[in-house]
Amino acid sequence: MITIRIQPEDFDVAAEIAALDAEDTGAVATFTGKVRKEGNLAALTLEHYPGMTEREIARIVDQAEDRWPLLGVTIVHRIGRLAPGENIVLVAVATPHRSAAFQACEFLMDYLKTKAPFWKQEERNGETSWVEARHSDDKAAERWRDR
Amino acid sequence: MITIRIQPEDFDVAAEIAALDAEDTGAVATFTGKVRKEGNLAALTLEHYPGMTEREIARIVDQAEDRWPLLGVTIVHRIGRLAPGENIVLVAVATPHRSAAFQACEFLMDYLKTKAPFWKQEERNGETSWVEARHSDDKAAERWRDR
């Protein structure tokens, strides 16, 4: 089962894993991205492109399904204002065996980071600024091209 | 914080992730291994070597800490009789950034599979047999030697 949700609300990892459950599941890998509690960071605000976000994530999941035998995928990405310590994103993947679970989960995160239309704005000392894209994220996504 | 538990009881992934929480956490990767629901498999029974299991897992975690900046690691491995669909093992890793979280979580699983003294017995059609070690698991652990 494929679940893709964009929402302001937090998510419950255990409930999302339980919902993934399939007969053949032997392995579940999850990734949770959180707002780091760092120095003067007051909050992150996540903006997105409604419509395209869901389409783009569905395309990324399609690509993952072409590569690995996925029994279930859940992607939840939060939007709006998030305080340090709060969850931002969850990727959960169920597969028969562990290697595919790890690889698919990392692939989905790498592609989410570089393809899904979200933008982060930081609040520090009462000032806001847009987070710059990181070259290392592009490199992480490129690794998958030749595999 | 490092948590290592060997127990007959099930675990709650969300609670384990919450307990991992650290100031700098930006990424949490988890792996859950489950008993597959396959054909005539009635149950798995997990036996272990008390004392050595905890020591061996602690050594594996030490090696992971030498390689990556880990903010928290939780490993819970169940023992006893487990029915299809039940959880067997949880590895959860908190790090500042995602790449380390994925790598450390996979490293810990690969080493758990090949180093921690657990043995699985299968029940099928009223007969029991010991699960054979898989060459692919040795190969998975060997990958980390040269990195």
Add this chain to the structure above:
Amino acid sequence: MTLLYFAWVRQKTGRGEEQLALPESVKTVADLAAFLSARGGGYAEAFADLRRVRVAVNQDHCGFDTTLRDSDEVAFFPPVTGG
């Protein structure tokens, strides 16, 4: 066509969405960016350095050489930073 702007591109142009009849001079996304930039002010700032701007046509990532039709939805935004 529908034009959409996100993140700092939206802040520069001062709006998130606008309708535009495809101008005769505009064949590609690059032409459209030049057309919008020529409005001056925040638009000129938004499109001052196209290396910093990404584009999607009808909700697909694409290049500035993409040919446009009047029915297209065209979005301009910075490199994405979600996840």
Add this chain to the structure above:
Amino acid sequence: MTLLYFAWVRQKTGRGEEQLALPESVKTVADLAAFLSARGGGYAEAFADLRRVRVAVNQDHCGFDTTLRDSDEVAFFPPVTGG
């Protein structure tokens, strides 16, 4: 010394644990395996093919060439299959 057996090695020997005064002939783990195998019956079966058996001395994985002392805890078991 304390001897421990796990999984099918335990089933073959018929016990999980036993105490043994280190025999004079036994210098290494390989010697100990030969000594135990010489008991015949399930012991001979357990140690019939040492390629299928792994060993830990004092709760560390080690090889069959490891030298033993009377105070050691020695465990024999199949390749591990947890996780």
